[in-house]
Ligand SMILES: Cc1ncc(COP(=O)(O)O)c(C=O)c1O
């Protein structure tokens with residue numbers, strides 16, 4: 001079965017704050033019965049100090065879903081709403097001493113419940129985010145066909161690595177790679193058909209990318225300039241969360257940046273990098289890999305983490 | 313505390329006699345049965361006996377009708393591709409939506425490659441509609457492949473009838489009998505079954521040995537070509553030790569068929585009644601009146617299967633679940649979905665599967681602890697309040 005940490009087991013067998021608060025003034029409901037994970041978080045917030053005085057959870061879900069909910073309540077009790085808002089799913093994972101990759105979505109659910117409860121406290125109505133679109137492709141990150149096919153189409157992705165960088169799908173156990181390849185092939189086939197019907201467009205993604213590289217020599221400096229500008233426009237978004245980014249190097253094939261501050265937690269780095277790559281590609285008008293310059297000591301650890309992601 | 317193993321549909325404990333029989337083949341009897349010397353002869357003679365015993369378990373007249381494979385997955389794959397190769401102009405396959413992935417995934421792949429797959433649906437009790445089935449039998453069909461017993465619920469399909477109907481139309485019929493072999497009497501000889509797959513490790517033989525029955529006289533194309541082993545029908549040096557153990561285990565399984573449908577069935581029924589008496593909002597899935605004697609699948613509403621398994625495991629009880637979380641997926645088992653089991657229950661299905669090693673004391677222990685486990689989890693569940701289910705509208709999360 002799953003290789004759960006001792007803390008996960010402890011929080012599953014002896015859940016903390018498993019209750020529905022009678023006098024709650026903030027409620028966050030997330031999940032769905034069809035996905036097999038659902039959580040209600042109830043908070044008692046002091047109106048004058050904004051401090052979360054008590055929290056309770058009710059969870060329908062597996063061992064790690066229950067443990068994540070329990071950990072969440074422990075993390076937020078005693079915090080002000082403003083501080084609690086900063087609790088990320090990675091913090092829940094860290095608190096639990098790690099989660100198997102296939103179970104990451106449990107911590108995300110915890111974080112979303114908190115978000116929903118805080119919105120509820122502030123009287124904000126959250127919009128329903130109906131994420132189900134087509135067949136589920138990547139179980140580890142809960143990514144469906146719709147999302148992958150949109151990313152492939154919008155950014156002219158052509159390899160598994162591209163898809164991992166943009167959507168995270170395929171980035172853990174690798175079990176879904178064959179299915180992702182099929183989605184890529186289907187989108188490319190559709191594009192090709194559209195191209196040949198209107199010959200004015202030379203829209204085939206690989207050629208388009210190659211074309212822009214061909215003339216890139218003279219554009220090199222221009223490119224660096226453009227990327228620097230794009231990044232400086234993006235910095236404020238990261239600074240809000242206590243992070244920052246700077247450009248290290250831009251070539252026609254690769255953009256290297258350096259993340260700092262709050263963005264450098266392992267899981268958050270992935271998310272931030274995905275977002276950065278997305279933004280940069282959109283502004284430049286063509287896809288280009290963006291990598292983070294990692295201090296050397298980090299690398300072996302990351303590789304190690306990836307090597308045990310294979311399915312049992 | 314001795315662990316209680318109730319997951320025999322996943323795999324079984326090796327029979328002691330089977331273990332004893334296979335051990336010499338790892339030491340002094342290491343010969344390759346294809347060689348021309350005395351080392352080979354000893355091994356060859358034992359393979360012959362094993363083949364006879366395995367043939368007997370399913371009532372095959374000729375032992376040459378048995379092809380040893382590496383597992384049942386290889387057997388089913390071989391059967392399906394063989395049928396397509398001998399009938400290159402037939403581009404349709406009939407199967408069901410509740411097959412084991414060994415069949416499902418192969419058929420889904422063939423569908424992508426342009427084959428037409430007729431996916432027979434099942435009703436709430438997991439039964440197929442024979443009228444639907446008859447409607448799709450035609451000259452375009454290369455193969456019907458239907459499981460005999462379902463691995464999750466134990467539900468039996470009317471295989472003999474379905475095979476006969478296929479035969480009348482001249483269509484090849486294969487059955488995945490992995491969960492049926494050793495649990496119900498099987499006589500392929502005068503049936504309409506052309507090919508049948510089964511596996512050693514579900515009947516107290518080792519893992520990694522399977523068999524495919526291929527009726528004498530039908531057309532067949534091998535999946536693995538190479539050496540002349542298995543008369544050219546499955547190349548590759550034999551897994552001699554496991555074949556010998558499979559032989560012993562098959563013989564034992566046949567001898568214990570009565571135990572299976574007597575003592576084990578009684579224990580299974582006791583377990584089921586005991587649990588249902590202890591826990592409300594729980595029900596049996598599949599077709600209770602028509603299933604293998606060792607299997608019982610119970611849906612516990614408003615709780616999630618993996619959490620149940622973890623608490624059972626804490627008490628030393630091993631079972632399995634059709635819940636999404638146990639597979640790292642987000643969807644409950646395709647079998648539960650096919651039977652339209654509501655999501656509130658599908659995620660909480662637990663399969664208990666017994667064997668001839670199961671004792672009454674073990675069953676009593678499960679009945680003893682189950683109610684407390686389910687209560688504990690229901691207390692945590694947002695779908696359960698004050699000892700009863702919450703109306704669904706009262707807990708309908710706004711964003712997922
Ligand atoms: C119905 C059914 N078919 C096929 C298989 C696959 O058998 P094997 O593990 O020998 O490949 C199983 C085993 O889980 C099964 O239950």
Ligand code: FES
Nearest residue numbers: 138139140172173
């Ligand atoms: S299923 Fe996609 S990485 Fe695991």
